[in-house]
Amino acid sequence: MNEFDLIAKYFTRPNRALKNADLGVGDDAALMTVSAGHQLAVSADMLVAGRHFFADADPERLGHKCLAVNLSDLAAMGAKPTWFTLSLALPSIDEAWLAAFSRGLFALADQHEIELVGGDTTRGPLTIAIQIAGEVPTGQAMLRSHAQIDDDIWVSGPLGGAAAAVMHRTGRAQLPAEIAQQCDLRLDLPQPRLVFGQAIAPFANAALDISDGLAGDLRHICQRSQCAVQIWIASVPSAAQLLHLPHELQLEAKLAGGDDYELCFTAPQSARTNIEALAQEHGLAAQRIGVIIPHGDSQPLVQFLDTTGQSMQFGFGGFDHFKN
Structure with missing residues (x-):
């Protein structure tokens, strides 16, 4: 399995209609439109094995947590989440780990109707980086x-x-x-x-x-x-x-x-x-x-x-x- 096989198998959902983006995974960039009368709220978090989570963490729970901590940033702004990107550094391709991780990730994403629209993968020490975006009525964000x-x-x-x-x-x-x-x-x-x-x-x-x-x-x-x-x-x-x-x-x-x-x-x-x-x-x-x-x-x-x-x-x- 190469990088593109990994993305296609675990992080692409070809039969899913996008609700919060105009174009998602598959091109050089995603496309989205911000609703009239709203501002775009954007945040990013990086989680490193052994630093932000235990190296032997359950991958399904880890998939939930890495998205949850980003969603929490939008909650603190009073924003409604719309889409996120995911970048992964992996020591190796472990299909059982990836299946569980993506299951936990998408379960929470579906709960809040948020779209995965892109990201990157590479080889390296286990690191998970998410950028998340949402919308908040103009001038109403909690600061x-x-x-x-x-x-x-x-x-x-x-x-x-x-x-x-x-x-x-x-x-x-x-x-x-x-x-x-x-x-x-x-x-x-x-x-x-x-x-x-x-x-x-x-x-x-x-x-x-x-x-x-x-x-x-x-x-x-x-x-x-x-x-x-x-x-x-x-x-x-x-x-x-x-x-x-x-x-x-x-x-x-x-x-x-x-x-x-x-x-x-x-x-x-x-x-x-x-x-x-x-x-x-x-x-x-x-x-x-x-x-x-x-x-x-x-x-x-x-x-x-x-x-x-x-x-x-x-x-x-x-x-x-x-x-x-």
Whole structure:
């Protein structure tokens, strides 16, 4: 099997009518039209074996995850996904691996009616690169730079489950088998909050998805919006499985653990009723966890407060690809 056989067998769907593109896989470039009154939202992510996922990861789950993390970026913008490209570096052609990987990839793509329109393949260390695009009504995207002083800070669901899975797999913690399997689902099969992201966009100001941990990701909003945040530690929702970890690791998992892909967003206090109703409508346990405040010269961007209102200092931060 050569490169073109691989693409034809596993990543071409010749009998499928394109819904979101004018021309897909097979030419030198894809063609698509953006709907009137909309902007094109584009994002890209690269996943490297041993860095972003365990080298022995189940390929079907990996196919799901590599697309899910890109869909999550569009969810954070309030965008509706339309198409994506896929580039693969493979150590060798393993047909069983490719069949499972493409099965997981296309199952999620079909769920969200998104088209694979092109990409590339080559030989090399296992690396998966996806570029994704979607549409958002002009001027309505949620931006990291739009947080306002006194905004509420929300998360769309419990945090720390994926981090607990990593702690277990790397030997930092020991979880009961059933609990470890539940955490594995959070790590391997994240659920992008696309519909919820589109629903809250008219009410929210700033947003991002939690990929590198709450503590680290919140700094991006602070830096872009020139503000600081106060987070009430007791209000940050924890994955139920964290109760099986020591207290210190519970805090680290929910405040600094990555791979949750829940949305973190800010909204004016007047939007509380709307957001609570939307969360209930979408079956999400969204929680208000803090507030946007002015940034003073001597204060940290992200302040974690205990139940008495005292600031707590931690030695952990978000994930950094060149430090961690």
